């Protein structure tokens with residue numbers, strides 16, 4: 001059997017590496033139109049940072065895992081083709097700002113139709129709007145061959161991708177479960193995962209349930225964060241501590257303790273896009289009340305980011321003009337180099353619009369990526385890129401912590417404070433530092449939902 005995955009990104013790369021590792025008898029080709037990305041996957045410096053991924057890639061690359069830009073050849077040879085391309089929010093025309101831009105998916109479907117000399121199983125791996133499988137099938141079958149389109153959404157989270165892929169909570173496969181052929185296609189894919197995932201964790205549904213389940217899972221997760229972030233604002237107003245509230249509330253087994261970490265807001269390529277997509281679907285199906293319900297989750301996230309940057313300005317005497325501020329972390333979460341929808345982008349833009357000078361340190365995000373996210377050019381005097389958090393903090397008036405990188409918890413803050421301007425502020429956007437200790441050292445400390453501080 002041969003597998004081809006179109007799209008060598010944060011999902012396609014790690015997912016196919018794990019499939020290749022678990023199925024040594026299956027040849028897996030990962031293809032992409034972006035030749036630089038393919039070259040990076042074939043080098044020692046992978047385009048995606050994920051703990052444990054480098055080692056895995058080294059184990060299987062060149063054996064049964066291949067990265068190539070020759071899309072059509074790999075598609076032609078494959079029995080199963082995964083579509084794992086980006087589906088960003090549409091920025092133009094009908095549905096701009098909420099619908100998904102399906103141009104990459106359509107272009108994949110056309111490539112598959114062009115390259116195929118027989119029928120294949122085509123798997124939607126990227127999160128798609130409900131009923132996209134129908135569009136893909138129509139394009140594929142214009143080739144004259146019979147295709148089976150399956151929905152197999154990926155639930156991995158960045159930063160823990162390898163662990164999530166090796167030991168998933170569930171694998172979801174949606175297909176045409178009303179016909180024998182359709183059920184056989186579902187089983188072909190299920191039997192690949194069954195090599196390392198217990199059968200009871202492989203859930204089979206119809207296509208539309210599978211597509212909608214992915215959107216719903218992300219919407220529920222994002223909703224939990226917006227819920228606890230809404231409470232964080234109330235904690236600040238009342239003197240409560242949001243982490244204590246989350247621990248007390250999360251200990252109810254019906255609620256559960258995960259995903260209740262109040263923060264500067266969620267980021268990442270999925271939550272915002274999928275919520276907007278869900279809202280668009282609700283509006284499309286004339287369910288405005290349902291759309292409004294989910295829109296509130298998005299609005300709360302924007303409010304949380306804005307609230308945080310406004311608090312920084314307010315606390316620093318309503319004036320950060322010309323002040324150096326150290327930015328600790330730019331990735332949307334720890335253990336990834338991905339900055340898509342990172343809350344750091346909006347917060348840093350707010351600080352720059354108040355004429356602050358920003359000194360960045362992130363262990364994995366490149367300087368060029370930060371410049372591009374902030375729409376700045378190289379050599380812009382308002383920003384500086386530092387090799388260590390110590391260098392970023394030197395002469396700064398404040399440290400603004402935006403990503404929960406473990407190393408930030410282990411720094412010598414006593415040493416750092418001595419090199420900073422006074423008063424020295426710390427704005428902990430992830431509540432990951434020891435606030436009491438920092439206050440003892442002499443910092444003015446602000447956390448999220450900490451009504452009891454500064």
Ligand code: UDX
Pocket residue numbers: 154155156157158159218221225258259260261262263264265266267268269270271332333334
């Ligand atoms: C998410 C889903 O978890 C995953 O199942 C889906 O496949 C893709 O989208 P990802 O975006 O990679 O994964 O990371 P996730 O761990 O969900 O974090 C998303 C954002 O929420 C990050 O910015 C993170 O910092 C934030 N977050 C997460 C919180 O602010 N509080 C929490 O309690 C958890």
Ligand code: ADP
Pocket residue numbers: 006007008009010011012031032033034037071084085086087104105107108111126269
């Ligand atoms: P994700 O996080 O969903 O993996 P990425 O943006 O990291 O998203 O990766 C998607 C990849 O898909 C990109 O590298 C992009 O170049 C690739 N891609 C998009 N459209 C096509 C296409 N028609 N053919 C091949 N590759 C494509």
